[in-house]
Amino acid sequence: MLKYISKLFIFILFVSCHSKGKTPYKIEELSKEVKRVGMVIKLKEETLEEYKRVHADDHEGVRDLLSKYGLRNFNIFLIKLDDGHYYEFGYYEYHGSDYETDMAKLAAEPRNIKWGELCSPMQIPLEGYEDWAMMEPIYFNP
Numbered sequence: 001m002l003k004y005i006s007k008l009f010i011f012i013l014f015v016s017c018h019s020k021g022k023t024p025y026k027i028e029e030l031s032k033e034v035k036r037v038g039m040v041i042k043l044k045e046e047t048l049e050e051y052k053r054v055h056a057d058d059h060e061g062v063r064d065l066l067s068k069y070g071l072r073n074f075n076i077f078l079i080k081l082d083d084g085h086y087y088e089f090g091y092y093e094y095h096g097s098d099y100e101t102d103m104a105k106l107a108a109e110p111r112n113i114k115w116g117e118l119c120s121p122m123q124i125p126l127e128g129y130e131d132w133a134m135m136e137p138i139y140f141n142p
Contacts, residue, residue: 034093035093035099036094037092037094038090038091039089039090040087040089041087041126041133042086042123042124043122044086045085045086048086050122051122052078065111065112066092069102069103070096070102071092071094071106072092072095073092074090074091074092076089076090077090077091088123090132
């Protein structure tokens with residue numbers, strides 16, 4: 001009997017919320033257009049420790065600039081693959097309305113330019129790329 005009442009309650013809650021154009025959970029953030037970006041680049045093995053050092057939590061870097069221009073959940077992962085090279089995988093979410101303009105503004109920030117001058121020599125773009133290679137998104141699970 002309790003199992004039947006539980007199912008009935010869930011059904012009533014679902015119908016009630018959807019009949020008023022609402023859902024039983026908040027989806028404001030999910031309903032906004034979010035651009036998800038994945039990217040990859042090689043890292044020079046001899047710069048591995050320095051690269052980790054400048055990305056440590058106590059290094060100022062450009063975290064505030066990333067936030068200023070709508071980049072959230074910015075992550076970088078590192079792996080050494082069977083080919084003997086180290087690769088970085090970067091991921092971020094853009095929360096804004098004009099990606100190209102915001103990225104141009106970020107690229108023009110003096111501190112971001114210095115950051116690129118610091119980090120770029122430690123990296124090796126994949127063949128055919130000048131910088132990070134942008135990856136094709138194929139799956140997302142909210």
